[in-house]
Amino acid sequence: MKRSALWLVAALFYAAPVGAGATGASYFAVVPFAGLFLLWVAVMRVEPFRDGAAFILPTVVLQFALSSMCLGLGAMLRILLGIEVTAPLMAWLVMGLGALALGRLIWEPKREAEAEALLETALRKLNAFADDAEEILEQDPDLPLKHPTGSEAAALAVAYGDLDALPADGASEDQMRAILIPLDGEVRSSILLDAFLHRAERTGTRRDRHAALILASDGALAWQEIGSGRMAEAFELIVAAADTVTLAHFLRLAGALLDDFPTTHADLPTVARLLDIANQIEGGHPELAEALVSLAQRVEDIHQDLSENG
Structure with a gap:
């Protein structure tokens, strides 16, 4: 709006010398109009000659040329249109000054x-x-693919809230499955698994380790993320926390996963790692140690079978 008004004022300003030429002003009127044009430059700019004193003379010459052109245009119109009316030069100068003042009110150079x-x-x-x-x-x-979308973040937030309502160390697997499994249709598998593995690491609760394990051992998710080693990550969280309760769940769920999706054996801990942990806990938890050895043997057997058949 302000710029449109300024364009109208500028048109009025430049119409003054054209009108003067059209109403019989002599060519010497170029001098006061050139001065008026220079005044426009001085008033409508924050730094009229910020490019240096060397540009003052070219600016003066340019304004004289512009003034001469406008007067000449007016004189040409007077001849072509047969205009016989005359008007005092002062009236056109006042018109130009008025347009300049109005333009200065509209346009604030410093603020602009x-x-x-x-x-x-x-x-x-x-x-x-x-x-x-x-x-x-x-x-x-x-x-961009490694971060949740808005809808995914909202779904995760709801699930986090539901999990937080469960006991930190005594949540049942059925309750957690009811919260977690529906997320498969709302959150991309890579985002979902990473989110709950990171949550388990951050909170350090058995509930969240178990939740991450449930997702990592889910056949559909494991198949989508095959080769990403999510079961191995869950295993390391369990081992780091010395959580034998969740370790027992791991052994059970890993066996079920291998039953349905043998090729996911690559996502489990390495045979060497399973045997290493078995040796570490053999004294205090012989049953778990034996189960780890059995799982290691099964992983080794599956690997050999797939290699022979592949």
């Missing part, structure tokens, strides 16, 4: 310069951000 500076700064920051984002994406093209 500040706004332009802020806009320029914002654009520079935006360009810098875009360049940084482009560089990051060049280094890691899959970065």
Whole structure:
């Protein structure tokens, strides 16, 4: 709106010398109008000659040329249209001065310069951000895929709240499954598994380790994320916490997973790791140690069978 008004005022300002030429003003009127044009430059800019004193003379010459052109245009119109009316030069000068004053009221050079500076700064920051984002994406093209969408984050938040309502060390598996399994249709498998493994590591509760294990051992999710080693990650969380209760769940769920999806054996801990933990807990938990050895043997057998058949 402000710029539109300024354009109208500028049109009125430049109409003054044209009108003067059309109403019989002599060519010497170029001098006062050139002065008026120079006044426009001085009034409507924050720094009229910020490019240096060397530009003062070219500016003066330019304004004289502009004034001469406008007067000449008016004189040409007078001849072409046969205008016989005359008007005093002072009236046109007053009109130009009035337009200049009105333009100065509409346009505040200092404020506009500040706004332009802020806009320029914002654009520079935006360009810098875009360049940084482009560089990051060049280094890691899959970065957007590693973060939850808004709907995924909302679904995870609801599930977290439901889990938090369960006992930290005594939640039943059925209760947790009722909360966790429906997430498979709402959250991408990679996001879902990472989220609950990280949560288990952060909270350190048996409930959350068990929850991460339930998801990692789910056949559909494990198949989608085959080769990502989520069961091995869950195992390490359990071992680090010396959580023998959840270790027993791990052995049971790992066996069930291998029954349905033998190829997921690669996502379980290595045979050497299973045997290492079996040796460490053999004295205090011989049954779990024996089960770990059996699981290690089964993983080894599946690997050999698949290698022979592959």
